[in-house]
Amino acid sequence: MKAIVFGGTTGMGRAIAQRLAERGDAVFLLSIDQEDLARSAADLKARHPQQADLGYAVCNLEEPQGFAAALDAADAALGNFDTVIVTAALFASQEALEADIELTRRLLTVNYANTVVFCEHVRKRLLARGGGHLAVFSSVAGDRGRKPVMIYGSSKAGLSVYLEALDHKYHEAGLHVLCVKPGFVKTGMTAGLKPPPFAGEPEGVAKDVIRALDRGTPLIYAPRIWRLVMLVIRHLPRFVMRKIAF
Amino acid sequence: MPGRELLSENLEAATRGAVLCRGLGRSYGDSSLPARLEDKVVGTQLANRILAFDAETGVLRAEAGFCLAELNRLFMPRGFFSPVTPGTKFVTLGGMVASDVHGKNHHVAGCFGAHVRALRMRLADESLVECSPTEHTDLFYGTIGGMGLLGHILEVEVTLQRIPSPWVWMESERVGDIDAYMDGLSRAAPTWPMTMGWIDCLHRGRNMGRGILMAGRWATVEEAGSEPPRTARDKTFPIDLPNWALNSFTARAFNTAYYHRQLQRHVTKLVSPDPFFYPLDAILHWNRAYGSRGFTQYQCVLPRAAGAPAVREFMERLTKLGGASPLCVIKDCGPEGKGVLSFPLEGTSIAVDMAVSPALQGIVDSLNEFVIATGGRIYLTKDSFTRPEHFRAMEPRLPSFLALREKWDPKRRLRSAQSVRLFGDRA
Known part of the structure; x- marks a missing residue:
């Protein structure tokens, strides 16, 4: 596998990058911060000194004009990538979003519009070379309109629908689309929030994602128990959803 | 918390x-x-x-x-x-x-x-x-x-x-009482780079402090062969046991079984580093055996000058107070390091697990008074019960x-x- 991990310097993205490098896959990291990228790449290099194909480039989901250049850099370093994993996104609490309309606009733009634009760049390149894998992190928050994730969840709902249709449309052509819906995972993104039951660890999610990539699965919940949790929540009637805080 | x-x-x-x-x-x-x-x-x-x-x-x-x-x-x-x-x-x-x-x-x-x-x-x-x-x-x-x-x-x-290799050459010896244990520990120290041991601190009387003494060193390439150690799949302790599950009877039974698990008095073998260095890590969440009350550990070091009699007296005090649990580890320490508050000093380190109970504060106080009298000190990493005046007296x-x-x-x-x-x- 020749994989780009967009968001590979933190949380679940980094866990995935580590796991891929560990089994000998070529890895190219994309992230906002140059210094952070250098540290994470040095880490992968130190862990796997025999691994030659490692690289990184700065890429910011808020700046879609830079997407093509970042993908060019990855292509140059890896010699035509065949797998792209996107964990990068913005997160903010519902409280913070309701208090700051500009933050809401940014989050919706990054998590929905710009992520879809990035995927479209990737789709064209992968289809041109006969297919490949595209795994994108959406969220269980997009499965049902819920009070604590009203705005964040809606951005992920849009993303999930796009990924579903992308699979429907291009599966035949050899594009494997994987929509990952993490529940609560203990990373820097959720720092300071109280972990609910079934909270996962980034390493566990990474393992599930890579297995799904290998098998061609179109959708996974991580940890897996969240599929059941969300099944129940999707079927709760409106009068219940109005009452509960979840 | x-x-x-x-x-x-x-x-x-x-x-x-x-x-x-x-x-x-x-x-x-x-x-x-x-x-x-x-x-x-x-x-x-x-x-x-x-x-x-x-x-x-x-x-x-x-x-x-x-x-x-x-x-x-x-x-x-x-x-x-x-x-x-x-x-x-x-x-x-x-x-x-x-x-x-x-x-x-x-x-x-x-x-x-x-x-x-x-x-x-x-x-x-x-x-x-x-x-x-x-x-x-x-x-x-x-x-x-x-x-x-x-x-x-x-x-x-x-x-x-x-x-030299990813294997450990280990020698373990079953010893009958605390004096034999201390003697064995000091005999092993000059020739073995790694020593430690487990003591049955629930057993009183003549065989007080019977235990298993372990010494090890990294195996040479010839001894180890080319096979890397297998990484065992970790087991998980599934649930909190009820608080009564670990009591003096079950603890005693566990210790007797553990002591006699090693049938021969003297065993030498090649072991992988994980069970040698981290026996408890093999069972994730092993602390659940103590139930919801939880447990703490008491660890102190008694200076060399106080000698083996101090260790014996400490063990006697411990068994009399009834605070002991299955896990008791005794090891000798080398010279004090340069860390300003670093724990070890030349002497004998004793670590005991203790279930949390209303009597615990009294047990810790009593042990601390003894440690102060011998010129020893406690390990801050393990401590949540020592009184500030005791800490000042030992530091x-x-x-x-x-x-x-x-x-x-x-x-x-x-x-x-x-x-x-x-x-x-x-x-």
Whole structure:
């Protein structure tokens, strides 16, 4: 596998990058911060000194004009990538979003519009070379309109629908689309929030994602128990959803 | 437990405004717990990147949250191991420095801090500094064993130990009583780089302190062969046992079985490092055996000058108080290191697990009084019950440490539940 991990310097993205490098896959990291990228790449290099194909480039989901250049850099370093994993996104609490309309606009733009634009760049390149894998992190928050994730969840709902249709449309052509819906995972993104039951660890999610990539699965919940949790929540009637805080 | 820990992979940013760092939370005491609900405690475990490794010299530099289990897993196949390892591998580099951990090789290798070359820290005034045995020396040696109270440890540079093979050559001997045990320990020390043992501290009378003494060294290439050790699949202790499950009867039965598990008096064999260094890590969440009441550990060191009779007297006091549980580990320590508050001193270290109960405070008080009388001290990493007056009585080094805090953190901004209890910090 020749994989780009967009968001590979933190949380679940980094866990995935580590796991891929560990089994000998070529890895190219994309992230906002140059210094952070250098540290994470040095880490992968130190862990796997025999691994030659490692690289990184700065890429910011808020700046879609830079997407093509970042993908060019990855292509140059890896010699035509065949797998792209996107964990990068913005997160903010519902409280913070309701208090700051500009933050809401940014989050919706990054998590929905710009992520879809990035995927479209990737789709064209992968289809041109006969297919490949595209795994994108959406969220269980997009499965049902819920009070604590009203705005964040809606951005992920849009993303999930796009990924579903992308699979429907291009599966035949050899594009494997994987929509990952993490529940609560203990990373820097959720720092300071109280972990609910079934909270996962980034390493566990990474393992599930890579297995799904290998098998061609179109959708996974991580940890897996969240599929059941969300099944129940999707079927709760409106009068219940109005009452509960979840 | 008050407070919430903030996990972050960016320690430099996260430690701004924080009062404490916490690694994997394996110390039994309250040193990694916040004193107040509002205190910002940074969880370092996500900050686990290796920044540099030199395969020639074995010098490793990594972020403070880098876990010892990962270190072993990655570097053992390359012929390196941690120069010092505590009894669990689920600890971070930062925690190993803050506790200045010791291991089975203390009598030859000293503590972990003796192998640390440099630390990058965020201080109480928010500045970032690098300290080492030549740079900000006082800060460096104060931080080694300083329980995270002089500054936040961001990066650790340490020299790994080169090992001839990833196997351990082990010799274990069943010994009949505490005197034979102590004798065996001191006989093994000059020839074996690693020694330790387990004692049945529930058995009274003539065979008090019967136990199993273990000595080991890294196996040579010839002894080890080419097969790498298998990584056993970890088992998980599934549930909290009810509080009554571990009682004096079941503990006694467990100890008798454990003592007789080794049928021959003397066994030598090749073992893989995991069961040798980390027997308890094989069962994840083993602490659940103690039930919801939980448990603590008491660990002290009695100076060499007090001799074997002091150890015997300690064991007698312990069994009489009835505080003992299955796990009791006795090991001899080499000379005191340079860490200002570092635990070991030349003598005998005793560690005992104890279930939390209303009687526990009295037991700890009584043991502490004995330790003070012999000139020994306790291990802060394991402690959450010692009284401040007892701590002051056993720590003549306390004023030097407080002077360091006065210099590097005059407002005593960095604090923990433990520092409030023992150092008199405001809550």
